[in-house]
Amino acid sequence: MTITDLLTLYEKTILSQHNAKEAAALEGRKEGGLLRSSKGKLVEKIAQGAIKIAWSQAGGDLNRLSFDDVKIFKIPLQPGYIEKLHPEVRDFINERIKEYKYNAKVDVKAFVDRKFVIAVECKSYTENAMLKRILIDFRMIRTLYPNVTCCLFQLESQLGGSYSFPGIDPQHGSSSSHTLMSFFPEVNLNIVTLLEGERNVNQPIHEPKYYKKLDPLHLGRAIDRLQQFLKPHI
Numbered sequence: 001m002t003i004t005d006l007l008t009l010y011e012k013t014i015l016s017q018h019n020a021k022e023a024a025a026l027e028g029r030k031e032g033g034l035l036r037s038s039k040g041k042l043v044e045k046i047a048q049g050a051i052k053i054a055w056s057q058a059g060g061d062l063n064r065l066s067f068d069d070v071k072i073f074k075i076p077l078q079p080g081y082i083e084k085l086h087p088e089v090r091d092f093i094n095e096r097i098k099e100y101k102y103n104a105k106v107d108v109k110a111f112v113d114r115k116f117v118i119a120v121e122c123k124s125y126t127e128n129a130m131l132k133r134i135l136i137d138f139r140m141i142r143t144l145y146p147n148v149t150c151c152l153f154q155l156e157s158q159l160g161g162s163y164s165f166p167g168i169d170p171q172h173g174s175s176s177s178h179t180l181m182s183f184f185p186e187v188n189l190n191i192v193t194l195l196e197g198e199r200n201v202n203q204p205i206h207e208p209k210y211y212k213k214l215d216p217l218h219l220g221r222a223i224d225r226l227q228q229f230l231k232p233h234i
């Protein structure tokens with residue numbers, strides 16, 4: 001896996017999507033759902049490939065790096081919560097406590113020597129309502145894995161501020177996103193954007209006239225950030 005491979009994967013996948021309307025009609029599916037699914041899987045492949053490249057560049061042995069396809073974490077009910085309930089309700093739950101779990105998900109899970117080190121949520125784009133859900137899921141996951149690095153990996157950004165300009169370093173982000181993240185300090189979310197320019201719902205990048213090229217420098221910068229997260233595990 002090389003940077004060139006990831007650039008080619010991105011270009012071929014996005015440019016093939018302008019025929020999605022016809023493909024969706026043939027399959028009896030809605031065009032929007034088909035496109036979101038395709039882009040989501042693309043970002044997952046790019047994120048996983050970028051982690052492999054970052055690990056190799058940091059001097060890591062690829063045999064020590066692995067990815068888990070199981071994307072669901074069963075988060076147990078927090079014990080302090082039960083104590084605040086009505087005694088009858090508390091007793092009812094305690095008798096069935098093993099049943100009380102919430103399924104939290106993450107798209108890419110990277111392990112080094114079978115230790116969970118990086119959790120990556122992958123999006124074609126993110127806006128702040130989606131960010132709120134991502135932060136909640138990561139907050140729950142970190143109750144089980146308090147040292148895992150949490151990342152949001154997105155093609156485009158709709159978070160406002162400088163998140164849509166991956167060439168800026170460091171990114172100042174946006175006031176609304178930082179305010180949301182301030183309520184989840186234990187998550188320490190790392191946001192990685194690949195494409196330049198704020199997402200425009202009326203200019204979808206799978207349309208040839210609105211196509212955005214993935215700049216090798218932006219992809220390289222994303223890999224550099226991942227490398228920093230991985231270095232402590234070499």
